[in-house]
Amino acid sequence: MTQTPAIPLPPPRARRRLREAASLTQAQLAARVGVSRETVRAWETGRTTPRGRKGEAYARLLDSLADPATEMTGHQQAEAEGPRPAEADVEAVARSAGSVDDGPSAGGRGAEPPALTPAQAFDALYAFCAPALVRQAYLLTGRRDLARESVERAFQRAWERWPEVARDRDPAGWVRAAAYEYALSPWHRFRLRHRHREPPAADPSARVLLAVMRKLPPPHRRTLLLYDGVGLNLPETAAETEATTPAAANRLMRAREAVAARLPELADPGELHRKLGEAASAERLRAAGAPAVRTGSERRARFWTRAAIAFTVALIGTTALALRTAPTRYEPPVPAGEAVRGLPPRVAPGALSDEELRLRAALREEWRSGPDRLVPLER
Incomplete structure (x- = not known):
């Protein structure tokens, strides 16, 4: 049975600040603790909680790094003391949904945040995830x-299914998956507004990186962005891209090879991670406000509800009209005509020949003086 470390762990953002203040990379810190770089990355993002002997070693190492970190600026100290209000709200949503383990929190806070209304919880999740999601979609x-439209549509879907999203173990992952799917939809190429090119990125290196990313297949592009x-x-x-772990590893390897072939300086995963962050942060991308997204989601829901009602009414009216005009008895269909043997085919009238014209003229002149049998009876 695993136990929590005796030394309280700081929040995930503070863990990263402590490591960066000590000028340590994730690989160096992982070598000291005896874990992989991916594990340290998951600890710093808050996706997993350090436990067991590795967690105790990690807590002792962070505690030893805390002394040199006291020279940080006031803004960094504020971040190291605890998460931002939006992070606390998201954590409160997760706790209310039962998605966080019982017991003291990672930062040593015993009291749980107060319960939030659905709108407040949604606004907190939006404020925490939307800025980063817009950059990722870009x-x-x-x-x-x-990129902005993808994030707004994803959060609109989340608001429509908020009870399901609020109870999800990873609400941010749910919204991220929805935003990625909408952004990579192949139907956007048929839209008129997306056929025109946008102004390129201002940074030349970011422009080249974005061009290389767009040439990757969508599954490889998504895997590279999620991992690196x-x-x-x-x-x-692999779970988020709905693929097996070997398939995700193969996609990641091929995506890295394609990027390194065009940009050899990004062959190092750490440098690629840094460059992706710089390319996304170089653009000024702002998402709409959370109330506007909620209002748009409700407006879309009302529109589709009214459309469904109108379609149902039209279907009922069409059915009633068909029942009103339909025959009440069986009427057999008219049989097709059949050919009769012995009768010559009907020929359309045509022009008379010279002989026929002379015969007609003779008949018209002499029929009165002809035999009696040819004279019609007069009454």
Whole structure:
């Protein structure tokens, strides 16, 4: 049975700050603790909680790094003391849905945050995830408008299914998967507004990286962004892309090879991770406000509800009209005509020959003086 470390662990964001303040990479810290770099990445993003002997070693190492970190600026100290309000709200949503383990929190806070209303919980999740999701969608598509639209549509779907999303173990992952699917939909190529090119990125290196990313197949592009950009481990990346772990590893390897072939300086995964972050942060991408997204979701729901009602009414009216005009008895169909033997085929009248014209003229002149049998009887 695993136990929590005796030394309280700081919040995930503070763990990363402590490591960066000590000028340590994730690989160096992982070597000291005796775990993989992916595990350290998951600990720093808050996806997994350090436990057992490795967790105790990780907590002792962070505690030893806390002394040199006291020289950080006031803004960094505020982040190291605890998560931002949006993070606390998201954590409260997760706790209310039963998705967080019982017991003290990672930061040593004993009291749980108060319960939130659905609108407040949605706004907290949106404020926490939307800015990063817009940048990720921009890396996937290379289009600013489509990136914002993808995130808004994903959160609109989340608001429509909020009871399901609120109880999900990873609400941010649910919204991210929906945004990625909408951004990579092949139907966007048929839209008129997406046939026009947008202004390229201002940074030349970011422009080249985005061009290389867009040439990758969508599954490879998504796998590369999740693993090297977001920081998921391989099983989590495979689960989110609905692929097996070997298939996700193969996609990641091929995507890295394609990027390294065009940009050799990005062959190092750490450098690729840094460059992806810089390319996404270089653009000023702003998402709409959370109330506007909720209002748009409700408006779309009302529109489709009214459309369904109108379609149902039209269907009922068509059915009633068909029942009103339908015959009440059986009427056999008219049989097709049959050919009769012995009768010459009907020939359309044509022009008379010279002989026929002379015969007609003679008949018209002499029929009165002809035999009696040819004279019609007069009454």
